[in-house]
Amino acid sequence: xxxxxxxxxxxxxxxxxxxxxxxxxxxxxxxxxxxxxxxxxxxxxxxxxxxxxxxxxxxxxxxxxxxxxxxxxxxxxxxxxxxxxxxxxxxxxxxxxxxxxxxxxxxxxxxxxxxxxxxxxxxxxxxxxxxxxxxxxxxxxxxxxxxxxxxxxxxxxx
Numbered sequence: 001x002x003x004x005x006x007x008x009x010x011x012x013x014x015x016x017x018x019x020x021x022x023x024x025x026x027x028x029x030x031x032x033x034x035x036x037x038x039x040x041x042x043x044x045x046x047x048x049x050x051x052x053x054x055x056x057x058x059x060x061x062x063x064x065x066x067x068x069x070x071x072x073x074x075x076x077x078x079x080x081x082x083x084x085x086x087x088x089x090x091x092x093x094x095x096x097x098x099x100x101x102x103x104x105x106x107x108x109x110x111x112x113x114x115x116x117x118x119x120x121x122x123x124x125x126x127x128x129x130x131x132x133x134x135x136x137x138x139x140x141x142x143x144x145x146x147x148x149x150x151x152x153x154x155x156x157x158x
Contacts, residue, residue, distance in 0.1 A: 028092035032071045040116030042146045046154035048108040048124040059108035060126040066101040070119040082141050117148045124156050
């Protein structure tokens with residue numbers, strides 16, 4: 001998640017949106033994370049892309065795709081950063097250890113294996129520069145529920 005934090009801060013700086021100091025994160029809820037399943041047999045696969053206003057498709061090629069377990073800690077990120085565009089302070093270093101990650105291929109396709117059952121934010125990104133060299137795109141998140149033994153197909157787009 002540290003990489004995502006850095007990307008969000010950089011995006012905010014490039015786009016001139018960083019006007020206020022970062023919002024303080026809630027304390028890391030160790031007991032919530034201790035209760036999460038650590039082993040699983042599900043898989044989550046799909047593709048990441050966005051359409052431009054002119055209808056061009058921009059693929060999330062070579063980007064990280066990850067599952068972030070839904071907890072009070074990750075919900076703060078979802079609500080304040082993803083939905084409201086606010087920047088949070090740096091995450092607790094333990095946070096990264098709970099992410100299930102992969103890198104998308106040249107078509108923006110991904111597959112996450114051995115996923116434990118639970119609720120997750122499925123997250124990836126698509127960024128490109130427009131004709132005036134302005135950064136476009138952003139992060140895409142979908143809230144999903146995973147059950148053992150099931151193969152899920154998810155399209156991440158907006």
